[in-house]
Amino acid sequence: MFSRDRWKEILEVLTTNWFRTVLTAFGVFWGILILIILLSAGKGLENGIRADFGDIATNTMFMWTRSTTKAHMGLPIGRNFNFKTEDVNTLREKFPQLRFISPRNQLGGWGGNNNVVRGLKTGAYNVYGDYPEIIQQEPMAITAGRFINQNDIDNKRKVAVIGLGVKNELYEAGEEILGSYIKIQGVNFMVIGAYKKRSGNGNGEEGQKEIYVPFTAFSQAFNRGNNVGWMAITAKDGFPISDLKMDIVNEMKQVHKVHPDDTRAVGFFDLYEEFNRVESLFGAMSFIGYFVGILVLLSGIIGVSNIMLIVVKERTKEIGIRRALGEDPWSIRKQILLESIFLTIISGMAGIVMGALFIYGVNAILDANGPVDMFLNPSVNLGVVSAALFILIISGLLAGFIPAQSAIRVRPIDALRTE
Amino acid sequence: MIEIKDLHKSYKMGSNSLHVLKGINFKVEEGELVAIMGSSGSGKSTLLNILGMLDEADSGSYDLDGIPIKNLNETKAANYRNKFLGFIFQSFNLINYKTALENVALPLYYQKMPRKQRQEKAMKYLEQVGLKEWSHHLPSELSGGQKQRVAIARAMVAEPKVLLADELTGALDSTTSYEVMELIQNINDQGNTILVVTHEPDIAQMCKRIVHLKDGVIVKDEKIKQVRAKAHV
Numbered sequence: 001m002f003s004r005d006r007w008k009e010i011l012e013v014l015t016t017n018w019f020r021t022v023l024t025a026f027g028v029f030w031g032i033l034i035l036i037i038l039l040s041a042g043k044g045l046e047n048g049i050r051a052d053f054g055d056i057a058t059n060t061m062f063m064w065t066r067s068t069t070k071a072h073m074g075l076p077i078g079r080n081f082n083f084k085t086e087d088v089n090t091l092r093e094k095f096p097q098l099r100f101i102s103p104r105n106q107l108g109g110w111g112g113n114n115n116v117v118r119g120l121k122t123g124a125y126n127v128y129g130d131y132p133e134i135i136q137q138e139p140m141a142i143t144a145g146r147f148i149n150q151n152d153i154d155n156k157r158k159v160a161v162i163g164l165g166v167k168n169e170l171y172e173a174g175e176e177i178l179g180s181y182i183k184i185q186g187v188n189f190m191v192i193g194a195y196k197k198r199s200g201n202g203n204g205e206e207g208q209k210e211i212y213v214p215f216t217a218f219s220q221a222f223n224r225g226n227n228v229g230w231m232a233i234t235a236k237d238g239f240p241i242s243d244l245k246m247d248i249v250n251e252m253k254q255v256h257k258v259h260p261d262d263t264r265a266v267g268f269f270d271l272y273e274e275f276n277r278v279e280s281l282f283g284a285m286s287f288i289g290y291f292v293g294i295l296v297l298l299s300g301i302i303g304v305s306n307i308m309l310i311v312v313k314e315r316t317k318e319i320g321i322r323r324a325l326g327e328d329p330w331s332i333r334k335q336i337l338l339e340s341i342f343l344t345i346i347s348g349m350a351g352i353v354m355g356a357l358f359i360y361g362v363n364a365i366l367d368a369n370g371p372v373d374m375f376l377n378p379s380v381n382l383g384v385v386s387a388a389l390f391i392l393i394i395s396g397l398l399a400g401f402i403p404a405q406s407a408i409r410v411r412p413i414d415a416l417r418t419e
Numbered sequence: 420m421i422e423i424k425d426l427h428k429s430y431k432m433g434s435n436s437l438h439v440l441k442g443i444n445f446k447v448e449e450g451e452l453v454a455i456m457g458s459s460g461s462g463k464s465t466l467l468n469i470l471g472m473l474d475e476a477d478s479g480s481y482d483l484d485g486i487p488i489k490n491l492n493e494t495k496a497a498n499y500r501n502k503f504l505g506f507i508f509q510s511f512n513l514i515n516y517k518t519a520l521e522n523v524a525l526p527l528y529y530q531k532m533p534r535k536q537r538q539e540k541a542m543k544y545l546e547q548v549g550l551k552e553w554s555h556h557l558p559s560e561l562s563g564g565q566k567q568r569v570a571i572a573r574a575m576v577a578e579p580k581v582l583l584a585d586e587l588t589g590a591l592d593s594t595t596s597y598e599v600m601e602l603i604q605n606i607n608d609q610g611n612t613i614l615v616v617t618h619e620p621d622i623a624q625m626c627k628r629i630v631h632l633k634d635g636v637i638v639k640d641e642k643i644k645q646v647r648a649k650a651h652v
Contacts, residue, residue: 326501413473
């Protein structure tokens with residue numbers, strides 16, 4: 001198979017008509033280039049969207065209360081109620097599949113008034129009373145000091161972790177923030193840390209203007225008693241929160257004496273479901289990439305097959321001579337197949353290289369111009385490239401098969417009949 | 420060397436069939452130089468094709484050096500052609516993108532002989548036909564006579580039992596024809612069996628025996644006194 005003469009001959013045949021060979025190769029080149037570009041663009045979109053989700057624990061739901069819409073157990077319609085801190089323990093006992101249950105209370109938000117004061121500066125920020133686990137559900141980078149910990153919770157310490165946006169607005173550049181005090185609705189909290197969230201999901205600016213304080217201190221300082229505003233619930237890996245959410249909601253309805261059919265009383269948002277919807281979009285995109293790419297590649301392969309048929313036709317006489325000289329049919333078939341595979345692979349490789357250069361160029365442009373929403377690091381992995389190579393070899397075989405058959409059907413006597 | 424008995428062959432031409440060979444019997448001994456003569460349509464080319472295993476007879480037997488040639492599949496036929504027969508064609512049939520040396524070495528390549536050995540042997544035969552210096556030229560750079568000599572070297576290189584030549588001088592002028600025939604005679608002098616199909620009487624006279632074919636049967640089979648080509652050159 002790797003005999004020098006065979007390869008010499010393949011090159012001789014393919015280089016006799018350079019222009020034709022290049023045109024034919026272009027079909028396959030183009031097909032594989034399109035395949036690579038489509039797949040990498042899909043991957044870029046996927047990477048971008050995944051980055052926007054960030055490291056957020058996606059197996060998470062959020063749950064809050066609203067007023068009831070059905071009378072139940074002697075209680076009237078339109079009743080307001082709250083989750084209680086005991087609910088957290090109830091859920092923990094009933095649902096061992098849950099990894100984190102973070103109750104949260106909140107001040108401000110959605111265009112609230114100025115609620116934070118430091119010296120002469122004021123600002124309107126979202127202030128959250130949270131448990132330390134929240135940092136695992138909603139990851140953020142601590143840029144100074146530390147995040148809240150269990151001791152803060154236990155001792156109801158009035159400490160706060162502020163976002164970068166808060167720092168920029170309330171502090172002068174270069175000012176030390178750790179140990180300083182800010183006044184949240186008249187209550188002083190000591191700043192113990194600063195965080196930075198990954199921007200890029202559209203509300204990046206807002207995300208940096210938050211203040212985190214211990215849940216217990218929040219409740220006490222702002223008279224929430226044992227009320228809980230909302231909960232962020234993350235299930236353990238392997239237990240999709242989508243399967244658990246109705247049980248959790250129903251449990252809460254039962255505890256708070258809400259009619260089981262009352263669908264409005266407990267509000268929730270299933271992040272996992274959203275994420276899965278996006279995941280299936282990625283699947284669809286890569287399917288389209290493969291589908292369109294392979295169809296384009298197919299037309300290139302038909303081109304190769306077509307040209308190989310012409311080559312065989314042109315070489316009818318030569319094939320006849322060779323058979324008269326005693327070359328066995330298999331050797332001729334092998335020759336045609338190798339020519340076709342060689343042509344396909346060479347042009348396919350060129351397409352892959354070109355695709356790689358294209359991706360490299362796009363990445364360079366992206367790097368130079370800063371991040372773009374929903375698009376990041378377009379790429380194809382080694383698996384895709386080897387799949388493409390595999391497709392190429394198979395298609396080279398297919399493209400050569402019919403011409404090779406027609407080559408061995410050439411009867412030497414017909415081929416040699418003097419013209 | 421060659422023994423055929425009661426050979427028949429007919430071709431289908433649409434609804435009617437054309438009976439080309441109507442019972443041919445003949446024998447060729449080792450070392451003979453036989454001319455097969457006949458006008459066009461006499462069946463001489465068909466006979467040569469059957470002898471060359473390029474075509475199959477409808478009935479009758481064909482033994483080559485004691486081996487019955489019958490019901491060959493393509494692979495087997497290719498193998499026999501390669502080992503037993505050397506072909507020389509009217510239109511030379513060299514492969515035009517290969518050099519003279521590569522053309523001569525082809526039959527050896529099909530025998531899977533190692534490259535170096537193959538080239539040495541091909542070179543030896545090229546030298547014998549007097550074209551050593553032309554070994555790396557393409558057929559397009561050679562004259563008609565040179566091409567035919569390359570073709571003869573190619574036919575000889577596998578040391579076949581029989582050389583089959585189909586109108587080998589048909590495309591050459593008479594001087595070149597005689598040169599080529601001189602080469603053929605020399606090869607025959609070394610003991611090789613050669614069959615020449617021709618319709619030119621002067622070429623036929625340079626063989627040792629003439630078989631006249633007419634309408635698919637042998638009408639005359641005579642031993643003649645060979646005319647040496649050298650005298651004409």
